[in-house]
Amino acid sequence: MKSEVMTNIIDGSGSEALLKVRDLSLSFFQYTSGLRQTELRIISNMNLEAYSGEVLAVVGSSGSGKSLLAHAILGILPSNSRLSGSMEYKGQSLTQEKKEELRGKEISLIPQSTTYLDPLMRISDQVTGSVEKKDKGLMRERQRDTFQRYNLRPDVGKMLPHELSGGMARRVLVSTALMSSAELIIADEPTPGLDERSLDETLRYFKDMAKKGCAVILITHDIEAALKISDRIAIFYAGTILEEARIEDFTNEGENLRHPYTRALWNALPQNRFQKMEGHQPMQDELNGGCVFFERCSIRTEDCSKDIPQLKRIGEGLVRCNNVS
Amino acid sequence: MKAESKKLAIFTTKKILKLICLMAVVSIASLWLVDQSPIDPVSIYIGAMSITPEQKAILEEYWGVNTPAHEKYLNWLGNVLKGDLGDSLIYRMPVSDVIKERFTASLALMASAWLLSGVLGFVLGIVAGMKNGTWVDKIIKTYCYILLATPTFWLALVMMLVFSVHLGWFPVGLGVPIGVAAEEVTVLDRLKHLILPAIALGLLGVAPIAMFTREKLIEVMSSDYVLFAKARGEKGFGLVLRHGVRNVALPAITLQFLGFSELFGGALLVEQVFSYPGLGRAAVEAGIRSDVPLLLGIVLISTLFVFVGNLIADIIYQFVDPRIRQQEMEA
Numbered sequence: 001m002k003s004e005v006m007t008n009i010i011d012g013s014g015s016e017a018l019l020k021v022r023d024l025s026l027s028f029f030q031y032t033s034g035l036r037q038t039e040l041r042i043i044s045n046m047n048l049e050a051y052s053g054e055v056l057a058v059v060g061s062s063g064s065g066k067s068l069l070a071h072a073i074l075g076i077l078p079s080n081s082r083l084s085g086s087m088e089y090k091g092q093s094l095t096q097e098k099k100e101e102l103r104g105k106e107i108s109l110i111p112q113s114t115t116y117l118d119p120l121m122r123i124s125d126q127v128t129g130s131v132e133k134k135d136k137g138l139m140r141e142r143q144r145d146t147f148q149r150y151n152l153r154p155d156v157g158k159m160l161p162h163e164l165s166g167g168m169a170r171r172v173l174v175s176t177a178l179m180s181s182a183e184l185i186i187a188d189e190p191t192p193g194l195d196e197r198s199l200d201e202t203l204r205y206f207k208d209m210a211k212k213g214c215a216v217i218l219i220t221h222d223i224e225a226a227l228k229i230s231d232r233i234a235i236f237y238a239g240t241i242l243e244e245a246r247i248e249d250f251t252n253e254g255e256n257l258r259h260p261y262t263r264a265l266w267n268a269l270p271q272n273r274f275q276k277m278e279g280h281q282p283m284q285d286e287l288n289g290g291c292v293f294f295e296r297c298s299i300r301t302e303d304c305s306k307d308i309p310q311l312k313r314i315g316e317g318l319v320r321c322n323n324v325s
Numbered sequence: 326m327k328a329e330s331k332k333l334a335i336f337t338t339k340k341i342l343k344l345i346c347l348m349a350v351v352s353i354a355s356l357w358l359v360d361q362s363p364i365d366p367v368s369i370y371i372g373a374m375s376i377t378p379e380q381k382a383i384l385e386e387y388w389g390v391n392t393p394a395h396e397k398y399l400n401w402l403g404n405v406l407k408g409d410l411g412d413s414l415i416y417r418m419p420v421s422d423v424i425k426e427r428f429t430a431s432l433a434l435m436a437s438a439w440l441l442s443g444v445l446g447f448v449l450g451i452v453a454g455m456k457n458g459t460w461v462d463k464i465i466k467t468y469c470y471i472l473l474a475t476p477t478f479w480l481a482l483v484m485m486l487v488f489s490v491h492l493g494w495f496p497v498g499l500g501v502p503i504g505v506a507a508e509e510v511t512v513l514d515r516l517k518h519l520i521l522p523a524i525a526l527g528l529l530g531v532a533p534i535a536m537f538t539r540e541k542l543i544e545v546m547s548s549d550y551v552l553f554a555k556a557r558g559e560k561g562f563g564l565v566l567r568h569g570v571r572n573v574a575l576p577a578i579t580l581q582f583l584g585f586s587e588l589f590g591g592a593l594l595v596e597q598v599f600s601y602p603g604l605g606r607a608a609v610e611a612g613i614r615s616d617v618p619l620l621l622g623i624v625l626i627s628t629l630f631v632f633v634g635n636l637i638a639d640i641i642y643q644f645v646d647p648r649i650r651q652q653e654m655e656a
Binding site: 076100103109111113116117129130180 | 547548549550552553554555556557558559560563564567568571572575647
């Protein structure tokens with residue numbers, strides 16, 4: 001029954017999404033004190049849609065498990081994890097086998113730091129990736145073109161990861177995504193520690209990718225960066241999505257935003273009202289079955305503490321709240 | 326670049342000074358031990374023969390029984406500085422010649438054992454690491470633990486019993502066949518005598534390198550860069566080869582060079598069991614029969630041998646591995 005409702009909500013939006021994530025939950029098994037096994041839930045009932053030609057930002061605080069969402073889509077989660085829910089890519093179910101087939105080809109990850117580069121391999125070999133001999137020349141050429149486009153000197157290709165400066169590393173990581181004809185690009189926290197200019201430059205790369213027809217998922221903790229280039233922003237909080245809103249809704253005092261958390265987040269920005277939000281994001285073991293935002297919510301009712309509110313469509317956006325319409 | 330050459334100069338100077346100190350300490354300690362030993366070289370030399378007091382005095386003079394240790398050492402040191410290691414008392418030829426001949430035989434043994442343990446250990450480690458947690462991994466791990474608990478001489482004895490005595494595949498001992506003139510000994514003969522001791526010595530070196538490679542590979546395979554490689558579609562053996570082996574090889578080779586001392590110690594025991602005419606056996610002879618010049622010569626050459634192993638490991642660590650250079654630059 002529930003999933004039927006979901007389908008109706010999500011399919012109500014017109015054109016077909018490239019990637020649909022429905023009711024995704026992710027948990028880890030851990031051994032605590034001896035042989036007792038506990039299940040640690042990181043993501044619960046997560047829903048996402050990525051459209052070709054659009055940038056979707058997933059914004060959430062650092063360490064909240066956003067990266068694991070990327071790993072779940074790519075099928076590179078550790079073996080002690082358990083994934084439930086469903087994913088669809090181009091209308092087909094995205095199974096583990098399918099993920100393995102598509103990753104590196106149609107689905108690309110842009111990782112967050114140079115630790116994702118092999119410390120002993122030359123940059124050019126890493127950027128071109130593991131290719132068959134016959135394609136090697138072609139890939140080299142493509143790599144050189146990409147380097148030129150991203151303002152990387154040809155000799156950068158001969159360097160090892162530790163020889164790259166921060167800005168260079170960022171561009172190298174971005175260029176790995178352009179080696180394949182990727183249609184879905186997932187950028188995991190690509191902007192930390194960048195100065196204003198490099199930040200804008202990096203963000204522009206993602207915008208360009210979207211303009212060329214890719215679907216870009218930008219996973220970040222930086223809502224300002226997300227606001228600069230995204231078409232839609234999904235707010236990730238305590239393991240789930242509280243709201244997904246179009247960029248146009250982020251204006252003035254946030255009156256077009258539906259969820260109280262999104263509104264508070266918007267009003268906390270210095271250029272807006274610079275208003276501090278009370279409380280903290282609950283840890284997974286602090287959740288008690290009700291709305292994850294219950295403790296901090298200004299418009300809560302008694303019902304909110306009983307069940308997790310369903311995600312519902314209001315106008316152009318999705319929201320997980322009982323008390324808005 | 327300038328910083329690099331400065332680092333190299335400091336490195337070289339430090340190492341040379343260290344080597345000189347090490348050799349001085351080791352030679353003094355060895356001489357002191359021989360001097361303290363209750364063995365009377367003359368009575369061992371003459372055995373059950375009866376000799377006159379005059380003859381005994383000549384022999385005592387020859388073995389230097391009455392010369393004080395420090396005088397012996399200074400004489401020896403003076404000659405060594407002139408490039409003369411002296412004459413061996415038991416072989417009655419220059420120490421340098423004895424060492425040259427014995428060391429060549431030992432080197433062949435140690436080199437083949439070293440390669441065997443290195444290659445086999447590395448391959449086993451990679452396989453175990455790749456199959457982490459499966460029965461293949463468990464078998465390899467168990468095998469390594471058993472090997473680690475096995476005394477060298479015992480393994481050598483068992484192998485000799487099985488393969489030489491019972492099966493007769495290999496000669497029972499020695500470096501060349503008995504009753505064949507030195508000129509007629511073929512390379513094949515030498516190889517036949519080398520195989521069993523080399524395997525015995527090599528097998529024991531497998532465990533540490535295999536366990537290390539396994540650990541390291543598991544670590545590498547759970548790194549961010551392997552995760553990213555997977556995200557880009559790499560998988561299976563290709564992935565292990567492209568990223569795993571590349572990142573494990575250097576530390577594994579370093580460890581293998583650090584194992585020179587165990588290799589030399591093991592060779593000593595194995596040579597003893599197989600009566601293999603290497604440096605190890607010469608060292609035992611020299612020690613038991615108080616052949617001071619030969620013993621000190623061997624001590625020097627073995628110190629140098631182990632030192633070179635450590636030196637190569639250091640060079641790989643500090644100058645070849647870019648990860649170390651990176652850490653230094655960040656510091």
